[in-house]
Amino acid sequence: MNEHKPTKSPCVDICKYNKNNYCVGCKRHSDEITDWINYSDSMREAIMQDLENRNIDE
Numbered sequence: 001m002n003e004h005k006p007t008k009s010p011c012v013d014i015c016k017y018n019k020n021n022y023c024v025g026c027k028r029h030s031d032e033i034t035d036w037i038n039y040s041d042s043m044r045e046a047i048m049q050d051l052e053n054r055n056i057d058e
Helices: 031-038 041-051
Strands: none
Touching: none
């Protein structure tokens, strides 16, 4: 049986934003957080991959 598991949110319950509206906890942009529930699994997976190397300090 092949059960579909939606991509889990990268939220780590540290919801503070830098000056560019990126969360210092999960590194997502505020728009990505707001729209997460509406994204397809492939879009969520793409964001998750991007987060691995995302530098939000710039």
